[in-house]
Amino acid sequence: MRFALMTEPQQGxxxxxxxxxxxxxxxxxxEAFFRSDHYASFPGAAGRPTTDAWATLAGLARETQRxxxxxxxxxxxxxxxxxxxxxxxxxxxxSGGRLEVGLGAGWNLLEHEQHGIxxxxxRERFHLLEETLAIVHGLWTEPDGWGYEGxxxxxxxxxxxxxxxxxxxxxxxxxxxxxxxxxxxxxxxARYADEYNLVSARPEAARALRxxxxxxxRQAGRDPAEITRSAMTGVLVAETExxxxxxxxxxIDFLGSDEADADAxxxxxAAAG
Amino acid sequence: MGxxxxxxxxxxxxxxxxxxxxxLQDLLPLxxxxxxxxxxxxxx
Numbered sequence: 158m159r160f161a162l163m164t165e166p167q168q169g170x171x172x173x174x175x176x177x178x179x180x181x182x183x184x185x186x187x188e189a190f191f192r193s194d195h196y197a198s199f200p201g202a203a204g205r206p207t208t209d210a211w212a213t214l215a216g217l218a219r220e221t222q223r224x225x226x227x228x229x230x231x232x233x234x235x236x237x238x239x240x241x242x243x244x245x246x247x248x249x250x251x252s253g254g255r256l257e258v259g260l261g262a263g264w265n266l267l268e269h270e271q272h273g274i275x276x277x278x279x280r281e282r283f284h285l286l287e288e289t290l291a292i293v294h295g296l297w298t299e300p301d302g303w304g305y306e307g308x309x310x311x312x313x314x315x316x317x318x319x320x321x322x323x324x325x326x327x328x329x330x331x332x333x334x335x336x337x338x339x340x341x342x343x344x345x346x347a348r349y350a351d352e353y354n355l356v357s358a359r360p361e362a363a364r365a366l367r368x369x370x371x372x373x374x375r376q377a378g379r380d381p382a383e384i385t386r387s388a389m390t391g392v393l394v395a396e397t398e399x400x401x402x403x404x405x406x407x408x409i410d411f412l413g414s415d416e417a418d419a420d421a422x423x424x425x426x427a428a429a430g
Numbered sequence: 431m432g433x434x435x436x437x438x439x440x441x442x443x444x445x446x447x448x449x450x451x452x453x454l455q456d457l458l459p460l461x462x463x464x465x466x467x468x469x470x471x472x473x474x
Contacts (some may be wrong), residue, residue, distance in 0.1 A: 158445050160472040162465065163453040174460060181462045185469030191453055200457075229453060354453060360440075364447035387451035388444060393431045393458070394467055401432065408458055 161189035163229055163389055167198045168411070169205030172213055179217050182224060189225030189257060190217075194232060197268035201412045211236075211244055218252035225255045229354060229389065230335040232263025233285045234276060238292035238310055245293070246321050249330050254322025258293070259333040259354065262286045283341055285309060290334075290349040297321055297329035333387070338366040346370065347377035350384060358388035434471040441472070 162182045166175050179190045192213065198205035210228050217226050226248075231241070249256040262282040263269075269276035277285070288307035295305055296317040305312040321329040334350040336342035337357075346353045347370070355366050367386060374381040393408060395401035431437070444452060454468055 158441060158449070159451040160468075161451065161453050162468065163455045164459040165455070165457065166459075168457070168459075170459065177462065178459045178465060181465045182469065185466045186473045187469050188473065352451070355449075358444070358449075360443035360447040360449075363444055363449045367448040385450050386448055387453060388449045389453040389455050390440075390444070391431070392437065392454045392456060392468060394434055394437050394464065394471060396433065396467065398433075404458060404461065404464065407461065411458065 159188060161191055161225070162187045163191045163193075165193045165195075165200075166210075166213070167193060167195040167205070167207040168201060169198055170208070171206065172208055172216060175208070175213055176217065176220055179221055179224060179226075183221050187224060189227065191227050191229040191257070191259070194228045194230065194235065194259075195265060195268055196235075196272050197265060199265075211248065214256070215244075215248050215251060218248050218255070221252075221255075223255075225257055226252055227257030227331070227333070228259045230259030230261035230333065232261055232265075233289040234263040234269060234274060234282060238289040239296070239312070241289065242293045242296040242317065245330065246297070246317065246319065249321045250319060254324060254327065254330075256321075257331040257333060259335055260286065260289060260293070261335045287345055290332075290345055294332065294349045331385075335389075338362070338369055340369075340373070343370055343373035344377065346384060347373040347379050352385040352387055355386075355388045358390050363388050434467070437471060 164178060182190050192210055194210035196207050198207055210231060214226050245256065245258050266276055288310050291307060292305055292310060292312055295303055296315055299315065301316050303315040331351045332349060333352040333354050334342065334346040335354040335356055338355055353370055355363055371381040393404055395404050454472065458464055
């Protein structure tokens with residue numbers, strides 16, 4: 158099993174705070190650090206400061222040495238595909254080939270409304286996701302001159318220079334699709350992704366995903382072993398029961414939860430598995 | 431959630447379900463002691 162640290166900097170974290178976290182993660186041995194890509198603050202109090210994921214990743218690329226860096230996940234509604242491929246490739250170069258790229262359809266209406274970003278319906282967002290995956294993957298892997306016509310975006314005579322950092326076993330940044338394992342999402346992953354990340358995961362859901370992803374790969378003519386199966390799960394650990402309760406209280410405060418009792422919170426979570 | 435030993439039991443369930451990589455979602459990221467404990471528990 159491999160492990161990465163995942164954070165939600167839209168909880169009000171500044172770049173300096175994110176840097177301190179990444180440095181602690183790097184120094185203590187994590188293989189990778191992921192951050193969310195949101196412009197509205199949640200969970201907890203609304204209106205906290207937020208940062209742009211890709212601007213911070215560019216800085217982190219230059220201020221760390223070893224740890225992998227990426228988003229889980231970037232909504233395709235935020236950025237047009239060709240520009241996204243270009244600056245992801247640039248951050249990959251800046252990091253010496255440590256970048257991982259998570260892409261998703263986007264879901265948070267509020268952050269789009271607050272920033273004047275179009276937020277089409279789910280069907281169209283999935284179409285944008287498909288086109289973004291096709292273009293980013295194509296620009297990374299197809300020869301110069303490649304073309305694509307997707308209905309919304311068209312690529313003619315493609316030329317992406319430089320290409321992503323390549324080394325044995327790596328042709329481009331690890332391309333991660335996040336989701337809940339629904340059929341359309343899995344079909345896209347089978348065509349384009351290197352990894353499928355199940356969000357808010359429980360073991361039983363992960364078990365069910367495995368067979369569905371294998372089916373999607375077979376239908377796409379792809380070896381399921383080529384796609385890493387990952388899961389995102391919340392963590393809260395402490396070395397003693399007393400420290401655990403302290404951290405639960407901190408988390409309750411931070412999340413702005415109505416639940417004031419750490420013991421009740423722990424019991425509820427234990428009951429929920 | 432729990433002690434490192436309890437958390438590793440949960441990890442074993444994910445592993446048995448075929449998960450190859452876990453993204454540990456940390457909602458107390460400014461608690462760097464917990465980041466280090468997570469690394470000692472999982473990533474060492």
